Amino acid sequence: MLGIKYPIFQGGMAWISESSLASAVSNAGGLGIISCVNAGSDVVREEIRKCKKLTDKPFAVNIMLQAPNAAEIAQMVIDEQVPVVTTGAGSPSKYMDGWLAAGIKVIPVVAAASLALRMERMGAVAVVAEGGESGGHIGEMNTLALVPNVVDAVSIPVLAAGGIGDGRGLAAAFMLGAEGVQCGTIFLGASECIIHQTYKDKIIAASETDTIVTGKTLGHPVRALKSPFTKKFASMEKDPQVTPEQILEYGSGSLRKAVQQGDELYGSFMAGQSVGMVKGIRPAAEIISQMVSEAEGILKMGGSWIEE
DSSP states (O other): OOOOSSSEEEOOOTTTOOHHHHHHHHHTTSBEEEESOSSOHHHHHHHHHHHHHHOSSOEEEEEETTSTTHHHHHHHHHHTTOSEEEEESSOOHHHHHHHHHTTOEEEEEESSHHHHHHHHHHTOSOEEEEOTTSSEEOOSSOHHHHHHHHHHHOSSOEEEESSOOSHHHHHHHHHTTOSEEEESGGGGGBTTOOSOHHHHHHHHHOOTTOEEEEOGGGTOOEEEEOOHHHHHHHHHHHOTTSOHHHHHHHHTTHHHIIIIIOOTTTOOOBOOGGGGGOOSOBOHHHHHHHHHHHHHHHHHTGGGGSOO
16 A cells, blocks of 8 residues: 555654654665654755655655644645655644645554544544554553554554564564554664664663653653653652643753753653663664564464464
8 A cells, every 4th residue: 555565664753753764764665754843844844855865665754733833744745745644643634635635645643443433534544553652652552452442443454553663563463453563662773863872872771661651740641761851850740839831841842852962861762662672773674674574483483372
């Protein structure tokens, strides 16, 4: 449907997913994704054009629908003839007709079966069912429970996301009824990923227990590495004398500070629970090829679990 070799999406990570990483993933047979949550609409347009120069394979743009420039990006992907759009943080209803008329394949990220069904009725060609193991903004459901429920609710393809970082996760996603996966954290260790070296060092050193979820009291839970920033953020949430506005002000720009500056005091180093699988820096093509070969080996062994 998308013209890609492997059913592996690279997540649209704000301030992280740009043309270098997206084109590397697409060239390796997956679907690279450019995030629209960057320095502005002009920057996103430039990243789209760079990506077209770096790959002749399909790629996508992720649109966070609550972003101030969402409407502008929604039109830009039509103007720039982007083949695929993924969406999050809201309903794409007011943009769907325009995208579908332009031949764009729309794949929303969902955190519940009811939302997936609504997206299918709007014309989505697939959905990404993202569990709470993911990095960044997350929902309440975990991947293992979410994916089968979404698969049962819709007739379009479902991709699993959240806690998936190797071939075992890819094979497990197939067993849950998904037709592919979306991964973010594992690609933080890609040599083409532009995050600050401090960010990469923290990702490589982290284990599966080194993440924390903050922002629940604000209605916007976010998973990131434990750090001075997340510790302070969590304490502010528990303090009745601190207003939500003060908490939001403290968190403003924290991801950008991590990505661009490696700020260890005020940076939010977002990562999912699969972070322990990132053992070093390697090309995106190697990440994908290993994931595929591992999954193939596991799936070929499937018959060994059935008693004859």
